[in-house]
Amino acid sequence: MAEVTYKEAINQALADCLAADEAIFMIGEDIAAAGGVFKTTVGLQERFGAERVRDTPISEQAILGLAIGASMQGMRPIAELMFADFAGVAFDQLANQLAKYRYMTGGQVALPVTVRLANGIPGGFGAQHSQTCENWFLNIVGLKIAVPGTPADAYGLLRAAIEDDDPVLVFEHKGLFNSKGELAADAGPVELGRAAVVREGDDVTLLATQLMRQRALEAAEILAAESISAEVVDPRTLVPLDMETIGASVERTNNLVIVQEAPPAGSWGATVIARIVAERFDSLDSPPILVGGDETPIPFAHELEQAWIPTPERIAASVRATLGTAVPALAS
Numbered sequence: 001m002a003e004v005t006y007k008e009a010i011n012q013a014l015a016d017c018l019a020a021d022e023a024i025f026m027i028g029e030d031i032a033a034a035g036g037v038f039k040t041t042v043g044l045q046e047r048f049g050a051e052r053v054r055d056t057p058i059s060e061q062a063i064l065g066l067a068i069g070a071s072m073q074g075m076r077p078i079a080e081l082m083f084a085d086f087a088g089v090a091f092d093q094l095a096n097q098l099a100k101y102r103y104m105t106g107g108q109v110a111l112p113v114t115v116r117l118a119n120g121i122p123g124g125f126g127a128q129h130s131q132t133c134e135n136w137f138l139n140i141v142g143l144k145i146a147v148p149g150t151p152a153d154a155y156g157l158l159r160a161a162i163e164d165d166d167p168v169l170v171f172e173h174k175g176l177f178n179s180k181g182e183l184a185a186d187a188g189p190v191e192l193g194r195a196a197v198v199r200e201g202d203d204v205t206l207l208a209t210q211l212m213r214q215r216a217l218e219a220a221e222i223l224a225a226e227s228i229s230a231e232v233v234d235p236r237t238l239v240p241l242d243m244e245t246i247g248a249s250v251e252r253t254n255n256l257v258i259v260q261e262a263p264p265a266g267s268w269g270a271t272v273i274a275r276i277v278a279e280r281f282d283s284l285d286s287p288p289i290l291v292g293g294d295e296t297p298i299p300f301a302h303e304l305e306q307a308w309i310p311t312p313e314r315i316a317a318s319v320r321a322t323l324g325t326a327v328p329a330l331a332s
Contacts, residue, residue, distance in 0.1 A: 007177040009151035013158040028080030064093035084117035084133040099142030122174035127297035149213040151181040156190025193240030201231030208259040218312035256288040
């Protein structure tokens with residue numbers, strides 16, 4: 001085992017895939033000599049050459065259009081969008097071309113495109129550069145969605161995405177780039193569609209991804225001091241979604257709190273609650289709770305941004321609410 005940062009794990013996954021398959025190449029803004037705005041591609045052009053690690057103009061439409069065309073000719077492109085928020089600029093390519101072309105050709109043409117998107121609140125980037133954008137794509141059939149929350153998952157899910165014959169969106173959380181974790185020397189792909197139980201518990205299931213996974217674990221520590229046992233589950237991918245693991249956890253704990261960085265409406269958290277209520281209603285002892293960002297644009301000011309995003313204390317309070325408990329010192 002070696003301790004690496006989240007962005008180092010991404011860099012290693014890209015390097016390992018580029019070394020393994022000459023059909024793989026990378027395109028994006030400033031990814032070559034500069035190593036990307038978040039330094040996830042440092043050293044890759046020097047190692048693999050300018051033909052396989054290419055800077056592009058500032059045009060998300062061109063990046064995605066090139067990736068789609070190259071994949072139709074047998075290549076396996078990795079396209080980086082500097083900020084996930086910028087996916088809106090290339091939404092037609094993502095929603096109407098990349099997601100549908102294999103279906104519309106009767107399976108004759110595969111599009112093994114990996115789209116890397118820097119996601120989430122890094123701190124002080126403002127409303128147009130801080131969103132968690134995975135929910136934008138939940139209603140687009142044909143795209144797989146990965147949301148790694150640890151260096152090991154950043155490596156394994158990115159490897160799996162690049163090796164997949166269908167298009168995969170990999171959302172890399174900006175607030176986690178410098179976080180550290182262990183990565184095995186023989187690490188390989190992590191299966192898409194397999195959730196991870198990252199902390200076992202008996203009283204409530206806490207379901208969370210990426211930065212909210214970390215905060216759910218912090219909330220679980222707060223609750224443990226109150227003799228509340230929280231099980232923390234990370235879906236790791238939203239499409240495909242491992243409802244078997246999620247449902248089995250709810251069957252054990254009989255209570256569900258979902259934590260996401262985005263506002264609740266039209267989100268993956270709302271989707272999971274709808275499915276749990278429809279499929280496992282008898283397992284619930286209380287109504288599920290969805291903890292999310294406020295229904296406003298993300299503020300730029302630090303104090304307002306911190307009030308907007310769910311905190312461990314807010315998560316713990318939601319667990320107490322669903323269990324019908326309260327901290328005695330706070331009761332009045």
